[in-house]
Amino acid sequence: MAKLNTEPNIPTPDEFYAALIAAHEGKTDTESAALNARLILLLANHIGDADVLEQALAAAQ
Amino acid sequence: MLDDRYSLAFELYPYRQSPDQSAARPVRHPVVVVGGGPVGLATALDLGRQRVPVLLLDDHEGVGTGSRAICFAKRTLEIASRLGCSGPMLDKGVVWNVGRVFQDDRQVFDFDLLPEDGHAHPAFINLQQPYFEKFLFEQISAEQARGAPIEIRGRNRVEAIEQHDDHARLDIATPDGDYQIEAGWVVACDGARSPLRGMLGLDFEGRVFEDNFLIADIEMTQSSFPTERWFWFDPWFKSGASTLLHKQPDNIWRVDFQIGWDIDRAEELKEENIRSRLDAMLGKGVEYRLVWSSIYTFQCRRMQRFCHNRVIFAGDAAHQVSPFGARGANSGIQDADNLGWKLGLVVKGLAPPQLLESYDTERIAAAEENILNSTRATDFITPKSKVSQTFRNAVLKLAETYPFARPLVNSGRLSVPCVYDGAALNGPDALPGGPARTRVGSACVDAPVGNGHLLEHLGDSFVLLGINVDLPDLPETAPIPLRRVVFRTSDDLSGALAARYLGTGAQAVYLIRPDQHITARWSAYDPTAVQAALMRACARE
Ligand SMILES: Cc1cc2nc3c(=O)[nH]c(=O)nc-3n(C[C@H](O)[C@H](O)[C@H](O)COP(=O)(O)OP(=O)(O)OC[C@H]3O[C@@H](n4cnc5c(N)ncnc54)[C@H](O)[C@@H]3O)c2cc1C
Numbered sequence A: 001m002a003k004l005n006t007e008p009n010i011p012t013p014d015e016f017y018a019a020l021i022a023a024h025e026g027k028t029d030t031e032s033a034a035l036n037a038r039l040i041l042l043l044a045n046h047i048g049d050a051d052v053l054e055q056a057l058a059a060a061q
Numbered sequence B: 001m002l003d004d005r006y007s008l009a010f011e012l013y014p015y016r017q018s019p020d021q022s023a024a025r026p027v028r029h030p031v032v033v034v035g036g037g038p039v040g041l042a043t044a045l046d047l048g049r050q051r052v053p054v055l056l057l058d059d060h061e062g063v064g065t066g067s068r069a070i071c072f073a074k075r076t077l078e079i080a081s082r083l084g085c086s087g088p089m090l091d092k093g094v095v096w097n098v099g100r101v102f103q104d105d106r107q108v109f110d111f112d113l114l115p116e117d118g119h120a121h122p123a124f125i126n127l128q129q130p131y132f133e134k135f136l137f138e139q140i141s142a143e144q145a146r147g148a149p150i151e152i153r154g155r156n157r158v159e160a161i162e163q164h165d166d167h168a169r170l171d172i173a174t175p176d177g178d179y180q181i182e183a184g185w186v187v188a189c190d191g192a193r194s195p196l197r198g199m200l201g202l203d204f205e206g207r208v209f210e211d212n213f214l215i216a217d218i219e220m221t222q223s224s225f226p227t228e229r230w231f232w233f234d235p236w237f238k239s240g241a242s243t244l245l246h247k248q249p250d251n252i253w254r255v256d257f258q259i260g261w262d263i264d265r266a267e268e269l270k271e272e273n274i275r276s277r278l279d280a281m282l283g284k285g286v287e288y289r290l291v292w293s294s295i296y297t298f299q300c301r302r303m304q305r306f307c308h309n310r311v312i313f314a315g316d317a318a319h320q321v322s323p324f325g326a327r328g329a330n331s332g333i334q335d336a337d338n339l340g341w342k343l344g345l346v347v348k349g350l351a352p353p354q355l356l357e358s359y360d361t362e363r364i365a366a367a368e369e370n371i372l373n374s375t376r377a378t379d380f381i382t383p384k385s386k387v388s389q390t391f392r393n394a395v396l397k398l399a400e401t402y403p404f405a406r407p408l409v410n411s412g413r414l415s416v417p418c419v420y421d422g423a424a425l426n427g428p429d430a431l432p433g434g435p436a437r438t439r440v441g442s443a444c445v446d447a448p449v450g451n452g453h454l455l456e457h458l459g460d461s462f463v464l465l466g467i468n469v470d471l472p473d474l475p476e477t478a479p480i481p482l483r484r485v486v487f488r489t490s491d492d493l494s495g496a497l498a499a500r501y502l503g504t505g506a507q508a509v510y511l512i513r514p515d516q517h518i519t520a521r522w523s524a525y526d527p528t529a530v531q532a533a534l535m536r537a538c539a540r541e
Helices: A014-023 A029-047 A051-057 B038-051 B074-082 B085-092 B129-145 B195-199 B271-282 B328-346 B356-382 B386-401 B404-406 B498-502 B527-537
Strands: B010-012 B029-033 B054-057 B063-065 B071-073 B096-105 B105-110 B124-126 B150-153 B157-163 B168-174 B177-188 B205-219 B230-231 B243-246 B252-260 B287-303 B311-313 B462-467 B484-489 B510-511 B518-522
Touching: A014 B356, A014 B386, A014 B404, A029 A051, B010 B029, B029 B038, B038 B054, B038 B129, B038 B150, B038 B328, B071 B074, B074 B085, B074 B195, B074 B328, B074 B404, B074 B462, B096 B386, B105 B157, B105 B386, B105 B404, B124 B150, B124 B271, B129 B150, B157 B195, B157 B484, B177 B195, B177 B328, B195 B311, B205 B271, B205 B356, B252 B271, B271 B287, B287 B356, B328 B356, B386 B404, B462 B498, B462 B527, B518 B527
Parallel strands: B029 B054, B029 B177, B054 B150, B096 B230, B177 B311, B462 B484
Antiparallel strands: B010 B063, B071 B124, B096 B105, B157 B168, B168 B177, B205 B252, B205 B287, B230 B243, B243 B252, B462 B510, B510 B518
């Protein structure tokens, strides 16, 4: 079974985080929530593996 | 007229009348440094050691009370070591490596700055800024005794400046009235509010962070806190939206509370109100003495250009950052390090004034990097929207359990020297398999050699470093002096020298600037190539 990677995996974490926050700039709370939902769906599709997604859902609880 | 803006921690250079004040016409000085903070002192010290006559003017008579900077980074200590005064800093300073991050009452994670072996200086020391400045001043006195042409004039306040083609004229106020001098070059180290910047009508654009920070230094003789950096997000004791605790020498602790934007400053600064925040954090019955406190707002900004004809800006006068990451004084000292040798060569007529352009581009790149890091840390610490608060808290929550989230937690990315990648002065990077950390543009990384360390062998002239290569017949580089330093990998049994300077190569030749930045490297010795790279590094080609 594939395992959810919870070790650091983003080479430039500060850049990523800044881009993530910048993506939300000027949005209302509702728009931000919608952006987050789209983002999760895109990333989930990219991952694809059902086991990994299930572990991620559990870890996020 | 000459009112003090602050009280003194140490009186170092009491006002004395100078013959310039009664001269028939303004006396010309090759270099005048305005401002005796850490950056001005380091600049004067560097120039004086090169036997370049330098006059430093400060509107007070010594170092102000109030600590401000406390974290001094390894690169700063290495520069101080080159200037001859890291010893007293290390003796007095507190070395720390471990940091802990908390949210509410839980530890999110801890980190160890893991000082790599084989360095003469630790990753960081904590030392009150007044001591740091005092040790620089004492080194200036020691160099003066050896004949270094450095003069410091206390209670001399620059009131006006006029730029001319080959000099600037300064109007100076003293207790005995005003006088004028001329300066071939002015180095403006007059701090974040830089009066000189204002007098020249220059910009200082950037971002203000809408939050206030209450900073208190307290003396606690009986404390159970270890010598570590502790940072709380949303602390359980509710004394601030975030809180930072740091140890300094003399049983002094720095506490830093984030207290919000809409506050009544005078009210917050009342001792009873500061004490109620501290009591909530430390617990009732813990005894302490309040040594110093102040409220700050933070900004990240820089000047568009640092060089303006005959006036060169350095330190806080040129750029300002929030303190998360300790990039203020630490980057200012790197400005002085970068400028010192260039201005020295120009004043001596050994390099064209265009060399100073490289100070502008290299240190602007560094300022950009510092502003970026300090802005990101401040954004993480003080989230400005609901969604960024949500992400911030999600990161902190996940970081308790999952290692991946820990690199995303940002309570300050601590100061490291800027690499001058792609700089105009750089020569070839021709060492296949050479390590990235010693690529052209980087500050030399320390390494053990024999019973000591590499950096202490470099000194402050241009150096050609050979590793496993003999360097017979240095090329003709007059009038620029070039020193030869040769080591073998067998001089360091730990293998660090090879790992840091050879990588997968068997031998290497490094050309190193007086500020100990690498300006070219090769896998074999070619005197003609060395000569060309050296001329390029002095803008003489
Ligand atoms: C709360 C706080 C914490 C900080 N912590 C850190 C830290 O941990 N690490 C770090 O690296 N940095 C830190 N900093 C930043 C650091 O204090 C500054 O970056 C540093 O003092 C800048 O040095 P400077 O020499 O450029 O200017 P300053 O230290 O401001 O010195 C300027 C000097 O110029 C003089 N002057 C001004 N006008 C005139 C005039 N017209 N004529 C003559 N003289 C004049 C002033 O009196 C003063 O002596 C902190 C800052 C704050 C506020």
